[in-house]
Amino acid sequence: MDVSNLIRMANRIGEFFEAMPDRDEALHGIAEHIQKFWDPRMRGHLLTALAQAEEAQHLSPIVREALLRHEKMLASVVA
DSSP states (O other): OOOOOHHHHHHHHHHHHTOOOOOHHHHHHHHHHHHHHSHHHHHHHHHHHHHHHHHHHOHHHHHHHHHHHTHHHHHHHHO
């Protein structure tokens, strides 16, 4: 699975939610979208990228923050 594409998709989701005035709601929205609509393998690859500094630097700040804040929720459903 191409992690660059996953990062690009996650950043697009982040762009949408970044316009929300409530930052906590935006962070939850990003994580919830990824949990609901992404295959568990996709979430797993994204969380692996988050743990690798070289890959994580390509995530937008809001996406990185959302993944870190909701990592347990996202990881709990990864197969």
